[in-house]
Amino acid sequence: MPAGAVDTVVFDLGGVLLDWDPRHLYRKLIDDPDELADFLDRVCTSEWHRGHDLGISILESCRELAREHPQHAELIMAWAQRGEEMISGPIEGTVGVLADLRRARVPCFALSNMEAETFPLRLDRFAFMRCFDGYVISGIEGIAKPDPAIFELLLTRHGLDPARTVFIDDSPRNVAAAEQAGVTAIRFGDPEQLRAELRVLGLPV
Secondary structure: OOOOOEEEEEEEEEOOOEEOOOOHHHHEEEEEEHHHHHHHHHOOOOHHHHHOOOOOOHHHHHEEEEHOOOOHHHHHHHHHHOHHEEEEEHHHHHHHHHHHHHHHOOOEEEEEOOOOHHHHHHHHOOHHHHHOOOOEHHHHHHOOOOHHHHHHHHHHHHHOOOEEEEEEEEOOHHHHHHHHHHEEEEOOHHHHHHHHHEEEEHOOO
């Protein structure tokens, strides 16, 4: 795509702007690395967590899972009670990219798989989260990436031209889904790689 053709940027949040990982919490609760890996692979799995991204109540989901695994009940309930400890903080380099784009008045949006309950907490917790022109949050909408419907919702709700939009995400599946929707997509690796790729697109970072 020629430089200057893209004039709107859409950010994923977790893994791009926020360092979110359940291990940040569970390393505090499970000393043995093998036990930690087994717990997240077998009990609080990514498939189970996807329900939260689709709008299922985190608390009710944890209570149900705790009934299925009573020996892990306290650990499971920590997901609901201490969930914000899964974020170690912002990814400062990417926050800097966002700040540069906002100073240059580039329209910026957020498209994130995130629970409905945690989104307002993070708006309060991180000032940069309030810098966007609009949001599409999976837990609020009941659809999650890489479902094509969430990209269509983003484009329609905010009147975005896919040919003039770039989407940034750390997941290869989500990047591929964005490209299928006609959006230029960047797989996030680190902030400097992101800056370089945005500059190639003619964006002022």
